[in-house]
Amino acid sequence: MAQLNQVLQNVTERIVQRSTHTRTRYLRDIEEAAAREPVRKALACANLAHGFAAAPQPDKDELKSLRWPNIAIVSAYNDMLSAHQPLGDYPAIIKAAAREAGATAQFAGGVPAMCDGVTQGRAGMELSLFSRDVIAMSTAIALSHDMFDAALCLGVCDKIVPGLLIGALRFGHLPVVFVPAGPMPSGLPNRMKARVRQLFAEGKAGRDELLQAESESYHGPGTCTFYGTANSNQLLMELMGLHLPGSAFVNPGTPLRDALTAEARAV
């Protein structure tokens, strides 16, 4: 192991000291929650039956027998966010892969996802930052049913990943893996797009030209390809050890991406 950089070490120690009280309390909360596990097994029969009433028969049998672990899928899928649209197919891939590995997976809850690209400069942007906290709360609601032994969080964009992570951390006794969807294939280079935007601002380019450039830049499923908040999220999740290694920037809809999604259930 390489010798740690001194400043890195000092900053880390400073954070540990500063956080003594809050961290101790957090870890105590998590330990208490872990001690109650596996909660699903302690659910009264009526409660438990609610939890799998709609499950397909083979899953139902396993859920009844309480032998297999049950994985929560918390997803920010929606059709409007190009980065999140590929997540629509993921639950089926994950459920099938889970069965192969001897586990059940249930779609535990959806969380909202908004696109700052769409709301930029509009009133909706004033909900943007708070949507992170709504997502954290929504994640908690999904995981609040005491039905799960682990969770997969599906999300990509700016506020979604921090919101999912804040929610997941309050359930720190559950193993959680983040499952990304990957970037859009390259289109019109970002610098060209920025140039057309600037020409439009000066009145030197028309709306048709602008929309053409924007559409060539944002043209398919996946995350916008510039290194903004969404892709920063992916990089952070990877360096914080919450993704499978190397999974951040594999394009959606490719065999490698599907293989990574399936693999996530095994962790």
Place this chain on the structure above:
Amino acid sequence: MIDERAIVNGIVGLLASGGSTNHTIHLVAVARAAGILINWDDFEDLAGVVPLLMRVYPNGSADVNHFHAAGGMAFLTRELLDAGLLHEDVVTVAGQGLRAYTQEPWLDEGRLRWRQAPDRTGDAEVLRPLADPFDRESGLRVMVGNLGRAVIKTSAVKPEHRVVEAPAKVFYSQQALLEAFQAGELEQDFVAVLPCQGPRACGMPELHKLTPALGVLQDRGFKVALVTDGRMSGASGKVPAAIHVTPEAVVGGELARVRDGDLIRLDSIEGRLEALVEAREWTQRRHVLPQDPDGGAMRGTGRELFDTFRNNTSGAEEGAMSILTGLDNRAEPDADLAIEREATREKDTQL
């Protein structure tokens, strides 16, 4: 498994990659959800030792697919680990230790496998080894001064624009600035000051619509900069912008003292953000906030549903959190941070 080391690794990754300024808020919030208290001084100190290894738009012209092809995450992680700039002894979803992340996935006749990152970068315009970084320091600075505390991302700002000293023009909305631009009233050196864009004021919007207009003015040869308690998009770039100014204007922040014509100095090299106004006059000035016919109530597009969030949110450096406010945000407030801030304030008063 998310502990202090994993959070520090996140900060380092953000810095080495020239990542989004939004994470100076989100990472603080994420850490607090795990009982870990970080602040912008931690970002600043790490920024001094973490080199910039990646240039993807807006920091360069490549996109993330290009980065991935040049060696991507596995290459970046290996370079940082080998330099002792990441904690290796962390628990990840792939098991013990971050070393697993120096490998990249591939399909070997349909089977998922991992292999080592390439030894050399595939494109030195996009991704660099530690021995030959784009910049010895990563492009994020904390700014302090009589206007408050702010962050600035300089990785996409050209060296000649990293210090701007120019008269203030105060706008209370993006729209107002854009109208002035369209009317040709901004053909000059100026610092755009946009107060009342913080989390309590209006949910701290990104002000990315300003980017093309300010970019045009910069290209025309004017010295322009932005100072605001709002956010900018992660895609923002070439115009120097001191953002997330805290405390925000509507809770007594100093941006509310700025008047049109005040000389503002934004020095991202020294990390100073100041109104060059004589100290006595400055402290005697009233805080001015715009008249709001709705008395602060925001309506339309569902904003009226979020009053509880606006009323309870913490400041940008505390993660702009409207949740966990009772549990972790207020317990054991950062005593050392408060003292440092007091010292900064005294120093400013003496200036």
